[in-house]
Amino acid sequence: MKIVYTSRTGNVETMVKKLGATDVVKLSDGNEKVEEDYILLTFTTGRGMIPPVVDKFLESNAAFCKGVAASGNSDRFPDSFAQSADKIHAKYGIPMITKFDLAGEPDQTEEIKVYIASLA
Ligand SMILES: Cc1cc2nc3c(=O)[nH]c(=O)nc-3n(C[C@H](O)[C@H](O)[C@H](O)COP(=O)(O)O)c2cc1C
Numbered sequence: 001m002k003i004v005y006t007s008r009t010g011n012v013e014t015m016v017k018k019l020g021a022t023d024v025v026k027l028s029d030g031n032e033k034v035e036e037d038y039i040l041l042t043f044t045t046g047r048g049m050i051p052p053v054v055d056k057f058l059e060s061n062a063a064f065c066k067g068v069a070a071s072g073n074s075d076r077f078p079d080s081f082a083q084s085a086d087k088i089h090a091k092y093g094i095p096m097i098t099k100f101d102l103a104g105e106p107d108q109t110e111e112i113k114v115y116i117a118s119l120a
Contacts, residue, residue, distance in 0.1 A: 001116045002038035004065075006054055012041050012071050014103035019112060030056030037064050039097065039116065040088070044072040048083030050091075062092040066119055069097040069112050071104070 006027040007013040016024055025032060030053040042054050050058075058065065068089065072082030082099035089096045097115045100108040 001066075001119055002034065002036060003041060004032075004034060004038050004057070004061075005041040006043065006051055008043060008045075008051075011103040012043050015069075015071065015100065015109065015112075016041060018104070018109045019116075027053050027057055029053060032057060032061070034061050034064055037066050037119065039067045039069070039112075039119075040065050040094070041069050041112075042071070042084050042088070044070055044077070044080065044082050044084040048077075048080030048087065050084045050087050054084070054088070058088065058092050058094075062094060065092070065094045067095045067097040067115055069100065069108070071100050071102060074101045 002023045003021045004025045005012050005016050045051050070082040070085035074081045085096045098108050098111045
């Protein structure tokens with residue numbers, strides 16, 4: 001399964017590496033085009049918001065997105081923890097896989113792996 005992700009300070013990228021994924025696309029400007037099934041991993045920005053590059057990407061690529069997992073910081077942002085996942089679900093109808101703190105714990109890594117396996 002292809003993984004599309006964005007990472008500003010490296011936490012999401014660390015999670016992608018823990019998944020052992022080899023077919024990955026890191027968003028740079030949101031103009032990327034993906035025409036096969038994929039899952040999306042993203043961080044959360046400015047009070048529970050979707051990073052703009054992700055929004056831009058999804059505006060023309062949401063159809064093939066089979067799930068979203070979002071990182072946040074539950075310590076610093078308890079009221080908007082990883083809410084980019086909720087926003088992406090509400091705006092694009094994409095199923096939410098899980099939310100994870102920073103680079104995630106083994107439980108969430110496993111959750112994402114199981115989800116990917118269920119799509120295969
Ligand atoms: C300006 C800024 C705003 C943020 N806003 C939120 C937020 O609203 N909710 C949240 O859970 N995390 C928030 N975070 C934390 C990041 O989503 C979190 O650190 C994430 O792991 C970063 O992923 P990355 O290292 O892959 O960029 C924010 C971080 C920054 C720098």
